[in-house]
Amino acid sequence: MEKIIDRKIIIALALYLTALLAANTLGVKTMPFLFGTHLSVSIFYFPFVYIITDVVGEVYGKPMARSFVLAGIITTVLFTLWNILSIVMPWSDASLWAHDSYNTLFGISIRMSIASVVAFAVAEYQDVTAFFFLKRKFGSKKFWLRSNLSNLWSELLDTVLWMAIAFVGVYDIKTLILMIIPWWLYKVAMGALYTPFSYLGIRLLRGAHTTSETNFNVQGTKV
Secondary structure (H helix, E strand, O other), X not given: OOOOOOHHXXXXXXXXXXXXXHHHHHOXXXXXXXXXXXXXXXXXXXXXXXXXHHHHHHHHOHHHHHHHHHHHHHHHHHXXXXXXXXXXXXXXXXXHHHXXXXXXXXXXXXXXXXXXXXXXXXXXXXXXXXXXXXXXHHOOOOHHHHHHHHHHHHHHHHHHHHHHHHHEOOEOHHHHXXXXXXXXXXXXXXXXXXXXXXXXXXXXXXXXXXXXXHHXXXXXXXX
């Protein structure tokens, strides 16, 4: 048997992992926002992580969405380990000019690395679970509502877990709450703004899914 590879699902996975890595590496930069708050630039990338799992789950089902989450966890863990390895390796004289900026940019503490992995794993699996729970309630209608409601919950989990693991004992509880609430609301708002991209993704993947199934049925037996 020869199964036709669905190229669009591979592209979706590439976008998913790219958005995840961009959020975890570029997010160190913050920009001024409303009422004296600061907003990480990862706000532009991270919502795609949850949107893509919702879109993939809508078209291919829960097992495929969970496979994306697993790929994200493996990617995050490996990137963290390789990041640490790169930092502890000795420097040659030719590259010492980048020593301080490199270590500052990529010198993520082990505690923050653990926070990222735990928060992502728990929140993403919960997002998939919540999305399919809502799908059982609403059926295949109102994707925008199911996606945003599941993201509302999962983004809260992600934010609370990351902040708690990374900063409990560093900041007091009041300060943590004041950090959690705006950051969570920013992510939810950006996810809602990106909803039209979800419908575009569903349309593209549904066409690819139908085509790949047809190809498999016609060419599935290799002579």
